[in-house]
Amino acid sequence: MAKPLILLTNDDGVFAKGLQALRKALEEVGEVVVIAPEGERNAVGHALTLHKPLRVREIGDQCFAVNGTPTDCVMLGVYKLLQRRPDLVLSGVNDGPNLGDDVTYSGTVAGAMEGMLLGVPSVAVSLAETGSYFKVAAEFSAYLARYVLRNGMPDSTFLNVNVPPLPWEEIKGVRVTRLGRRIYRTAIVEKTDPRSKPYYWIAGQHPTWAGGEETDFAAVESGFISVSPLHLDLTNYAALAQMAGWKLWPL
């Protein structure tokens, strides 16, 4: 039987340490093809490039750099570059957390989201502290990849994994979690440019969060690896019932 084919992408760019660590860890699990942005594409969300040509450079053995987003990379991989359908899409390891509401901004998470939309079991992995080391996250991802390849994925679901920045011996375990709520603080910095016009910088202050013990935030803060099953149905079902009485037509 052929080895499982794994498409590996990220949003930190094809040369990022997290991606390299993950590639190495996945060598034992299957045949890995890297298709990743040529440079950083942080916080691009689920963006797709429609108004400029996409170029693909083969920069190494089974390694392609694309002038696009993680979503572009997964789409190109599945529809064009790979010889067959991948058995798994992995996105990461991201250099920094992707927790709670912030998953909607994340290019890393979107890479896995796109994989799921194309019908491939998909996992996004992030290391919950920028600049810490990636080995634990990469090794856990390889374990989870094997697990998912063997046992399958729940329907219409992809996984968002966040690993606390700790050595193995300090990791407490794994929790299956729901997304917590990010509490935003005012973080727009206003400055003046050399032509005396104001400009603005969205400066992420360290966020606080809410939502209780069963959230991804709580798991990571307590030293657990967080695994959140996500889907794309953003419908608020409780609101459907509440809106049943809205009279919006005729005007």
Ligand code: MN
């Ligand atoms: Mn990133």
